[in-house]
Amino acid sequence: MINLKSKLPLVGDTIFSEMSTLAQQLNAINLGQGFPDYQPDTELLNAVCQAIQQGPNQYAPMIGVPALRQAIRDKTIAHQGHAYDPDADITVTSGATEALTSSILALVQAGDEVILIDPSYDLYAPVVTLAGGLTVRVAMNPPTADTPRFSLDWDAIAHAVTPKTRLLMLNFPHNPSGLTLREEDLDALEHIAAHHDFLILSDEAYEHIVFDGNPHVSPVSRPALASRCILVSSFAKTFHATGWKIGYCCAPSSISQEVRKVHQFTVYSVSTPMQTGIASYLKQTQAIHGLSAFYQRKRDRLVQGLKASRLQPLHSEGTFFLLVDTRALGQGPEKDLAIRLTREAGVATIPVSAFYADPAAPAANHQLLRLCFAKQDATLDDAIEKLANL
Known part of the structure; x- marks a missing residue:
């Protein structure tokens, strides 16, 4: 045995x-x-089927098909208000799951602390453990009769930051609560970041699902935060195709270089025709809106x-x-x-x-x-x- x-x-x-x-x-x-x-939308299915039939069907570049990386750049400018270099800053991944996992494994060293805001998505803590890091849990304020919604406790988050803090995990729009960020949340985050040296991993898989006419508010819309932020999102969630597992990761080049080192030995690259079809679909339609x-x-x-x-x-x-x-x-x-x-x-x-x-x-x-x-x-x-x- x-x-x-x-x-x-x-x-x-x-x-x-x-x-x-x-x-x-x-x-x-x-x-x-x-x-x-x-x-998924018939036009998207047709675009992917056409890509399968006409090719290419061999390995994609490790960092992703160029047309899709360019489409991601255009999309993040429009929706997050930040321009990434498609060659140096954007990596196409096997779903948001792989983007998150590769980022944590690349950036968290043994003994580093990672702040999780509870309730938090169940992927984060196990991957931090695999990386040798330590999770520090900060609870949201739970719903009450007077305030029937979760809310962020920025004072508690600030108190949790120490010299060992390597990463702050954010997930907005938030799973499971449905909470979204507001500009005053970014104000509070900027204030904390100005006094400490840590990275931000922003899981924005639901970025295109925000209600009641409100905009999606992302940390990368603030230059001071974008310089230390890894943005992760998911075409699988956006286009009703969770089984396709196509996501992406955007970060300054120095950070992206480290994430790509893990990505290339985890999956190397992801489905070429899927990437090609999605890139074509993004050019042809306004489905996201x-x-x-x-x-x-x-x-x-x-x-x-x-x-x-x-x-x-x-x-x-x-x-x-x-x-x-x-x-x-x-x-x-x-x-x-x-x-x-x-x-x-x-x-x-x-x-x-x-x-x-x-x-x-x-x-x-x-x-x-x-x-x-x-x-x-x-x-x-x-x-x-x-x-x-x-």
């Missing part, structure tokens, strides 16, 4: 895999894991429908997620309630407690579940009916 020592002894199947498996076993509607149940309105209609449909249930929706400012307050159904661990809803109502959700260091801790359980509304209207209506019958 070989004696194996795990590098991630505390990591098992993610809550997303667990709840999706349970939904499949029970034939429940899956509003848990964040993926659409509809096809309609995404927020598309998802806002789905958010509003779910919110309106849940008024007939005992679940109380919180306001979602962005992403394709909605949090619901479940206190009317009784107290208890959020995961237990999520399993109960899957079994009894036939609707799978994700407990927000899963986004904390210790999901079982009382401080992680605010009686909240996350629902994904990136679904066909018929799917949402069916889920609403089941939840209304609780």
